Amino acid sequence: MGIFSKTCEYAMRAMFYIAQRSQEGHRSGIKEIAEHIDSPEHFLAKILQKLSKEGLVQSIKGPNGGFYLDAKSLTRPLADIVTTFEGEQIFTGCGMGLSYCSEENPCPLHNDFKEVRNKITRMLMDTTIGQFNHELIKGQLTLNK
Amino acid sequence: MGIFSKTCEYAMRAMFYIAQRSQEGHRSGIKEIAEHIDSPEHFLAKILQKLSKEGLVQSIKGPNGGFYLDAKSLTRPLADIVTTFEGEQIFTGCGMGLSYCSEENPCPLHNDFKEVRNKITRMLMDTTIGQFNHELIKGQLTLNK
């Protein structure tokens, strides 16, 4: 696995996709999303359910329903999605798995790993969900290759 | 989970511990290692078996036997341990789980994620297994807190 779990990866891809479609004024059904981000449909449904409960994505049932993002949601940082699935561990945890990371009792990787963590944190905090709509619509960025 | 799997975390901690003890001229038994890095004993045995097969750690059976690191092994980069358990994914994979990462078909996180990956890679390539022996012996660094 990479840095993030598969669940979290699908979640990020799905949210970027929904953001793009929302920008275009469309709501997206699970099937459509799954196809465009290349994820298992039913598994994705579960993921979106969780994001919906967290209020990170909006949804409407029934015909013409689907998932979309309101203005507020489009400005939320990617970090909110990651936290939903991975918890705080990735932002604060020790790189070698010690029960907590501290300056007083550092592991051998502590100094280097702090920087890695900070870079990840900045990436996730500074990136908003709606940030790439333009590039995604123009096809300069991809979610399924 | 953090960036690395539990298996990989135990492996790194174990190797740093064995390195330290090797430096002091001792071989370490599984039980001793497990206690000092706070890992499940039998699971650690499996991990060390794999590292042994890879030639990353040396071992001797029987009384006064145990695990140790020869001069060559002490200079190997931490990356070799990580690759054994996580493969190349962590060094080359896409942060959002796309099947491959490329400049031609980048995901939204590509630019930021490249830097994260590079920092991780540098950390693991530039750190050698024997590098922290002194600090570990003096207790300035820890493997079990």
Add this chain to the structure above:
DNA sequence: ATAATAAAGGACAACAATATCTTTTATTAT
């Protein structure tokens, strides 16, 4: 009202990661 649609929710299945236990093999000391 009824049928159609689409998300929400619950139950379950497959698989991989983590963990434990037992037997075998190599080595050493007596």
Add this chain to the structure above:
DNA sequence: ATAATAAAAGATATTGTTGTCCTTTATTAT
């Protein structure tokens, strides 16, 4: 030679992640 030690190897158990399926609920269109 025998017993003791410790890693190697094999078998199995537990848990978490990933994935599927089926039923229910809300909404819309007819």
